[in-house]
Amino acid sequence: MFNQTSIQEFKSTLRGGLIEPQDQGYDDACKVYNAMISKHPRMIVYCADVADVIQSVNFARENEMLLSIRSGGHNAGGLGICDDGLVIDLSRMKYIQVNPQAKTAVVGAGCTWGDVDHATHAFGLATPSGIISTTGVGGLTLGGGIGHLTRKYGLSIDNLLSVDMVLADGSFITANDNQNQDLYWAVRGGGGNFGVVTAFTFKLHPIDMVYGGPMLYEMSEAEAVMKWYRDLIKYAPDELNGFFAFLTVPPGAPFPEHLHLKKMCGIVWAYTGPLEKAEEIFKPIRAFKTPALDFVGPLPQPALQSMFDAVYPTGLQWYWRADFVNELSDEAIAKHLPFGEGMPTMHSTMHLYPVNGAASRVNKKDTAWSYRDATWAMVIVGVDPDPANKEKITAWTKAYWEALHPYSAGGAYVNFMMDEGEERVKATYGENYKRLVTIKNKYDPDNLFRVNQNIKPTAEKMTV
Template sequence: MSIGSDRPHAINWQALADALRGPLLRPGDADYENRRRVWNGVIDRHPAAIACCADAEDVCTAASFATRVRLPITVRGGGHNVAGLAVRDDALMLDLGDMRHVDVDPQARIARIEGGALWQDVDAATQPHGLATTGGFVSTTGVGGYTLGGGVGWLMRRCGLAVDNLLEAEVVLADGRSLVASEQRHADLFWGLRGGAGGLGVVTRFTSRLHPVGEVLAGVVFHPIEAAPWLLRTFRDVTPKAPDALTAMLVVTSVPPLPFLPASAHGQRAIALAYCWSGAPEQGARTVAPLAGYGQPLGRHEGVVPYAVWQRTFDPGAPAGHCYYWTTSQLDDLDDMLIEVLLRHAEAPPDPLCELHIHHLGGAVANAPSTATAFAHRDTPFFVNVIGHTAEAGRFPAVRDWTCSFRTALAPHARRGVQPNFAGETADIDTRAHGVVAQARLAELRARYDPLGLLAAWRGG
C-alpha cells in the first residue's frame, strides 16, 4: 500500500495532541518555526505537524497515529544531517530534542543514551568517569543520525566506529510497536541500524560501549597553502602505518582570526593538520612528529587536554543556520595526480568558509568484518569531504556548484560509494551509500519493518 492511500480526508490532530505527553505543534503555533528548522539553513521545509516527544511512549503514540492515517514520518534527533533528513514537507516530524538523558554505568563501561542526545551530552556524562566512545568531529552532532550512518570520529581508529560500539538499541517501529535490537534479539534489524542510514525505526535509546579515554594529545597546525603538496604526500605515507591511537586529518581552509595565528595571514587559504592521539602522550608526540614537526608553520595550538575539550574545538566552524552543501568521496590512494586535483579546486572556493577535509581510516575501523554492520566503507584507506559553506544565502548557488564540480573532478579517482553522514543529496543516501548486496538486504528489512514506507523520508525528497 502506498503512502497516502486510504488516508482520511481530515486528520484529527487534536486526538494526537491529547494522547501525547509533549506538545504537538502545527503551523502557526508558537515554537513551530523554531522546531522545524534544522542545522543546515538551506533546508526550508514545513511538516504537517511536529510531535515534541517527551519519552519513548510518546514516540509509540505518534508513530501509531501516523500509521493509521498513512502519514510519512521523519525523525529529528540533533537535526544536524546536511541533507535535512529530519524534516519533510507535509510529514509528521517526531522531535526527540527533549529526550537527551545519558545514564552511565562506569563499572560495566556502558552508556544508555536517549535518542535526542547530542555528543556533548554524552561527553558531559562519560568524561567524569574517564570514559568515552566514538562521537562526531563536532560535539553538536546528534547521536542518532550520526550512529545510524556509521559514525566516524576522533576515536574511531582505536575504538571503532559508533556502530561498532552499539550494544543494543530500543526501537519504535513505524506502526508504534517497540522492541530491543541487539546481536541476540532481532539481529537482522540490528545489522541494518548500524550504518543503514535510517528508515527502519525510531531509536529511542542507544546502549553503547565506553572506553578509557580521559586526556588526549591533540592539536592543530596551520601551514601556508604552498606546503600542501608536501603535507598531503606525507599524510599519504605516514597514516597507513600509524598506530591505532592516532586519528588525523588535513583541512584546506581560510586562516581564522585566532590569537596564535598572525594577523597578516587571516583570511588567506592555508592547510591545517588536526590530530588526536588517545594513547600515552610521549608516544603520541613521536608518532605525529613527521606531520606536526614539518617546516615553518603559520602557528600551532597543541597539548594534552581532556577529550571533551578537544571534541568541542571545531564547534565554532559549524554554526547552525549557515548554508551548507557537502559531498564525500572514498579513495584508495592519494596519488600525485589526485593531490593536484584536490588543491586546484580547494584553493579558490566561492566563499572563504568552504573547506576540504582529507581523512584516513584503517585501525579498528578496518579490522571489523566488512559484513558485520551495514556501514559500507571499512576498507577505504582515505576519504575526503568537500564542505560547501557560506553564511550568505545569496552565495549558496555558487557554493553548491563548486561542491558539485569538485565531486565531478574527483570521480575518476574515487570509488562509487558515499558515506551517508556526509552526503548533501538524499538520492545519494538511497542509491550510493551501500553496495548492491547490502542495498538489497536493507530494502528487504525496510519492507518488513516499515511496509508502508512511512520512515523512508528521502524517497519523497
Template sequence: MNSSTFQSLQEKVRGNLIAADHPGYETARSVYNGMIDKRPAAILQVSQVADVIAAVNFARDEGLDVALRGGGHSAPGFGTCDGGLVIDFVNRRGVRVDPSTATARAETGATWADFNHATNAFGLATTGGIIGSTGVAGLTLGGGIGYLSRKYGLSCDNLKSADVVTADGKFRVASATENDDLFWALRGGTGNFGVVTSLEFNLHPVDVIYGGVIIYLLEHAEAVGELYREKIATGPEEFGVFLGVHQGPVVPFLPEEFQGRPVVVLVGGWTGPHDEGERQWQPFLDVAPVAGSFLGPLPYPVLNTLFDDSLPKGLQAYWKAEFLPALSDEVIKVAKHFGQWIPSDQTANHFYPINGAVQRVPKDATAFPYRDADFAAVIAGMWEDPADNDANVGWVRDYAAGLHPHSAGGAYINFMDADDQSRITDNYAGNYARLAGIKAKYDPGNLFHINQNIKPAG
C-alpha cells in the same frame, strides 16, 4: 490537515505538539541547514517512548510523511518535511554512564557534546563525531566516523543495542541476541527501519589526549599530504588525525596575515601515553613551514567541540562525499586545485582515515560496507549569505566531480546531500540487497522514507 485532526494525537501524548498556529512553530520547524525551509503540519517534541508509538501509529494511519529529528544536524535537512509530522527528540538528551561495565546509554536527542561530557567524567569515550553539535543517533546509524575510528572502530561498531519503534508501532530491542537482523541494518542503514529511541554503547579509556591543530599554507599541500599518508598507513592507531583544506580561520594562534587564505590543516589527537604525544606530532611540525599551531594536552571533549562556535545553526549547507581507496598524489592535487577557491571560512574539505580497527570488521558484519577504503572524503560547503548559494553549490559540485574518478565506488551516507539518492546502491555496495529485504520486513510501506532511502524489496 487542520488542528482538529491532530487533536486525537494530542490526547495520546505528553510531549509538545506544535502546529502552524502555535507561537513556537517557527523556532520548532527550523533545522541546522539554513537552506532548508520546510513547513511540517506538526512537530511532536516527544517526552517518552509512548509518544513515539502514538506518533508512528497516527502518521501511518493518516498517511502522513514522517521526518525523524535527533540532534537535528542533518545537512540535507532530513529532520523536517512539508505537510507531514516531525518526531523531534529535542527534549530527550539524557546520557547514563555505567562505569562498572564501561557502557553508556544515550537518548536520541543527545549530541556528541552531551555524550562526551557525561562519559569524560569517568575517563571514558567512544568514537563520535568531529562537531560537538552533531547528534549521537544520526551519526551512529550512518556508521559514525570520528577521531577514535582508527583505534576503536566506527560508532556503529561500538553500538551494543538500540531501542526502536518500527512502522507497525511496536517497540523492539535490537542487539546481537534480539532482532539481530534489525541490529545489523541499524549499524549503517540510517533511520530507514524505525524510530530509534535510545542507543547503548561500549566505552573505552579515553580522557586527556595530546592534540589540536596545525595549519600550513596551501602551497605545502603535497609535502604535508605525503607525510600524512605515510603516518596513517604505518603509524600507531592511537594517532587519530584528519587532513583538511580550509580558509585560514580567525583564531589567536594563526597570524592575521594568514587568516582567510587557503590553508591545509591537520586536526586530531594522540590517545596513547601522554609522554609520546609530542614525539608523534613532531614530524608534522618539521615537514613544512607552519603558519600556526595549537597543540598540547586536551580533555577529549574539548577536541570534539573545537569547531562548534564557527559552525552555528542556520548556515547555508551543501555537501558531497567519496570513499577513497587511498590518498593518492592525484587526490592531493585535486584538493590543492579546488582549495585555491574555497568559498567561505566555514567550508571544509576533510579526509578522514578509516583504516585500523575499522578495517578489522568484515564488510558484511554491519550495514556499513566500505571496510577496505582508507579514507572518507567530504566536501562540506557551508556559508552565511543565501545570495552565494549558486556559486558555492557549483564549487562543491565541481570539486566532487574532480574527486569522483578516484572513488572506491560509493560514499559515506552521512555526508551525502538530498540529491544523492541515485547513489544509494553504490553507497551500500554488496549490502544493499540485504538491507532492502530487512526494510521490507520492518517497514514494508516505506513509512520512513525521508532519508537516504532504502526501498523495501519487492
C-alpha cells in the same frame, strides 16, 4: 485523512508538545542546522518519551502522513524535516546513564555528542563520535559515526551494543546481539530506514586527556603535505588519528592575526596513546615541515570534540558532496590543489577522514556499513551564512566533486550526502544493499520511514 478533531485527540495522548503552522514558535521549530533547507511540516511532535513516539508513529501511519525523524537536526540534506508531514522531534528525550564499572552508557535519542562527552568524561571514559559536539547522537550513529577516535576504536556503530526502537507498526523492540539480530545489523549504518531509535547503549573506553589539535601549513606547501600525509596515515599506529583539511583561518582568537582569513591546508590530530609518549610520536611529524601554526598539545577529549563548534554554528548555508577514497594518487592530489586554493568562502572546506585502523578490521558484512576497505571518507562542503552565496558555494562543491569522483571508491558516507538519488544509495551500501532491502521488507514494507537515504522495499505500496 485527519481533521482538527483527530489532531486534538492525538494531542491529548502526548506528554510532549505538538506544534502546527498557526502556532507561535512554528518558524523556529522548522529550522535545522543547514539553513539551505527550508521545509514546512504539517505538525512537529516534541516527544517526551517512548509512548509519545509510539503515538506519533501510529498517527502518521494511520493517516498516511509523510514522516521524518529529527534528533540533532544536523543531517546534511535536512532529512530530519519534511514538507506537509509529521516530524518526530526527539530533542526532549535527553538522558544518559553511565555505568563506569561495565564501561557502558545508555543514551537517549535526543542527546548531542556534547551531552555524551560531558557525562562520560567525568569517569575518564569516551566512545567514538564525530568532530562537532552539537551533532545529534541518533543521526551520526545510525549512519556509521566517523571522528577523532575512528582509527583507535572504530566507528560509533562498532561500539553500539544495543538499541531500543519503535517500529512502523508501533511496536517497541530491543535489537542487539541476542534479540532481533537482523535489525541490529541493519541499524549499524543503515540509517533511519527501519524505525525510530529511542535509546542507544554504547561501549565506553578509557579516554580522558588526548594530545591533539590543528597543525596548519601554507597553501603553497599543500602538495607536499598531502603526499607526506597520505603515506604517514596508512601506516600510523591506531592511536594516531589525523584528518586532512583545506580551510580558511577564522578571523579571531585564538588564531594569530597575521593568519586571519588566510587559505591554508592542515591536519587536525588526535593521539589517544599514553601522553608521556606523545612528544616522541610527534617528533617526526614536526620534523617534516615547520607548520605555520601548531595548536597540538594535551587537552581534555571533550575540548577537542567541541573545538570547531563556534566556527560552525547552526544556521549556515551548506552544500555537501562526498566519496570514499582508497588511494590518494599524485594525479588526484593535483586535481585537489586548485579547488583548495579556490575555496569560495571562509567556512567552505574539504576534509579527508581516515577510516583505516580499527574501523578497517571489521568485516564489511558484519554491519551495514560496507566501505571497510576504504582509507578515507572525503567530504567537500560549500558553507556560508549568506543565502546570496548559495549558488557560489554549490557550484564550487559540485565542480570539486566532479573532478575528484573518478578517483573515488564509488559510494559515500551517508551522513555526508544530500538527496542524491537511489543509485548513490545503492553504491554506498554495495554488497550489503540486498540484505538491507530484505530487512526493510520485514520491518517497514510500506516504507513509512522514507525521509532518509532511502532503502526502498521491493513491494512498496503507493504513497500519498
